[in-house]
Amino acid sequence: MVISTGIDLLDRLLAGGIKKGASALIMSTPGVEDLQFAHQCLFAHLNNKGHAVYVVNNKKPSILKATLKEFDWDVSPFEKKGSCIFLDCYSGLLSMKSQEKDYVSNPTSIAETSEAVFRLLKKVKKPSLLVFDSLSSLIDLTNAEEDVLSFLKRLKSQLKESNTTMIALFTRWPYSKTTIDSIEELFDCVIRLKAIEQKVILRSYFSVAKAKWLAQLEKKEIPYKIVSPGGVKVFIPKILVTGPFNAGKSSFIHSASTRAVSVDRLGTTVALDHGHVDFRGFAVDLFGTPGQERFDPILEMLGGEALGVIVVVDSTDPKGFARAKEMLELTKTEGLPAVIVANKADLEGALSSSKIRERMKLPEETPIIPVVAEDIKKVRKNKPCKLNPEDIGKVFEKLFETIV
Numbered sequence: 273m274v275i276s277t278g279i280d281l282l283d284r285l286l287a288g289g290i291k292k293g294a295s296a297l298i299m300s301t302p303g304v305e306d307l308q309f310a311h312q313c314l315f316a317h318l319n320n321k322g323h324a325v326y327v328v329n330n331k332k333p334s335i336l337k338a339t340l341k342e343f344d345w346d347v348s349p350f351e352k353k354g355s356c357i358f359l360d361c362y363s364g365l366l367s368m369k370s371q372e373k374d375y376v377s378n379p380t381s382i383a384e385t386s387e388a389v390f391r392l393l394k395k396v397k398k399p400s401l402l403v404f405d406s407l408s409s410l411i412d413l414t415n416a417e418e419d420v421l422s423f424l425k426r427l428k429s430q431l432k433e434s435n436t437t438m439i440a441l442f443t444r445w446p447y448s449k450t451t452i453d454s455i456e457e458l459f460d461c462v463i464r465l466k467a468i469e470q471k472v473i474l475r476s477y478f479s480v481a482k483a484k485w486l487a488q489l490e491k492k493e494i495p496y497k498i499v500s501p502g503g504v505k506v507f508i509p510k511i512l513v514t515g516p517f518n519a520g521k522s523s524f525i526h527s528a529s530t531r532a533v534s535v536d537r538l539g540t541t542v543a544l545d546h547g548h549v550d551f552r553g554f555a556v557d558l559f560g561t562p563g564q565e566r567f568d569p570i571l572e573m574l575g576g577e578a579l580g581v582i583v584v585v586d587s588t589d590p591k592g593f594a595r596a597k598e599m600l601e602l603t604k605t606e607g608l609p610a611v612i613v614a615n616k617a618d619l620e621g622a623l624s625s626s627k628i629r630e631r632m633k634l635p636e637e638t639p640i641i642p643v644v645a646e647d648i649k650k651v652r653k654n655k656p657c658k659l660n661p662e663d664i665g666k667v668f669e670k671l672f673e674t675i676v
């Protein structure tokens with residue numbers, strides 16, 4: 273019995289989601305976007321006929337709802353039905369009249385806040401989710417770390433009693449170590465968000481640091497980014513698409529991407545192809561190389577920092593197979609997770625996957641996926657064509673399996 277986080281890969285790491293009645297802490301370092309982790313879970317829960325109480329103490333509920341809407345997570349129908357209740361612990365701070373039915377007049381008082389939270393927990397229907405946004409703001413507002421901890425303890429037993437799941441946001445400002453440790457200790461599950469600066473690019477990762485209901489944790493750090501609409505996407509910043517001249521690299525990138533650009537002249541790529549892919553919760557940037565040998569000097573540069581590689585070969589042209597392997601060397605991407613696209617499988621004389629494996633001397637674990645043009649009648653000489661979306665889906669599935 274779990275509540276989905278709305279993020280496929282995170283659900284998988286948690287063996288399905290957050291256990292019902294358990295508490296999950298989204299612990300982030302300052303500057304990392306964390307809000308959508310709670311929002312994605314909230315919206316998935318409401319869509320699954322769940323009920324929720326959302327405690328907000330660091331922005332006006334109207335702003336929060338606008339943010340949700342921006343991500344295509346419009347909660348107003350759920351509010352109307354009564355399945356989503358906002359507890360406004362913010363307007364009172366500015367001595368403004370709240371526009372919510374439920375509010376706390378003096379949010380700096382932990383007694384008032386907790387009274388309101390407990391009242392709503394009794395009222396909300398099952399299965400229920402409490403979103404606490406945010407715990408760090410509660411500490412800042414009340415300036416009473418001890419009181420917040422004892423509130424959390426009472427809250428936990430209340431959650432258990434009412435079988436309510438909690439997801440709470442916490443930004444790791446420089447609080448005392450004992451406070452941070454005690455908070456982590458109190459929660460059943462801790463999901464850490466952090467950002468790492470790599471060269472000039474800032475990358476964010478999530479990981480499950482604790483989940484009491486699991487015997488063993490998968491110690492994985494999953495790169496993510498937040499896109500609107502869509503929310504949290506597992507983000508693979510660079511996949512290299514390479515392969516011999518005329519194999520179908522540009523066709524692959526264009527067919528796979530929601531947005532793509534190529535720099536082509538007379539039907540061949542002369543600089544690079546770039547595309548952005550959105551697929552089952554993954555966001556991926558594809559970088560393609562030209563195929564002609566005169567571009568070999570720039571291949572190493574194009575391959576830098578790739579996390580995986582898609583090698584496109586023309587299944588009817590075994591002469592290109594050796595060149596494909598050479599391109600892996602030139603781009604310095606041997607050893608990275610790789611998938612072979614056996615393209616043009618629709619053409620007469622196309623070799624089977626096993627023949628290609630044999631000829632290319634590829635290990636058994638390297639996936640080879642046959643790919644065909646979506647409509648062979650529309651294929652034009654020297655012009656990238658549209659490839660079959662189902663085949664492309666298989667390529668990404670295999671690739672993501674090996675990368676994350």
Ligand SMILES: Nc1nc2c(ncn2[C@@H]2O[C@H](COP(=O)(O)OP(=O)(O)OP(=O)(O)O)[C@@H](O)[C@H]2O)c(=O)[nH]1
Nearest residue numbers: 517518519520521522523540541563616645654657
């Ligand atoms: N029948 C068939 N033709 C294909 C397929 N994929 C690509 N083509 C055609 O093959 C030719 C080359 O495709 P591109 O996508 O331009 O190949 P490329 O690898 O980017 O080529 P370079 O950039 O010049 O190295 C084009 O005429 C495409 O229309 C396929 O699956 N089936």
Ligand SMILES: [Mg+2]
Nearest residue numbers: 521522540541
């Ligand atoms: Mg090309």
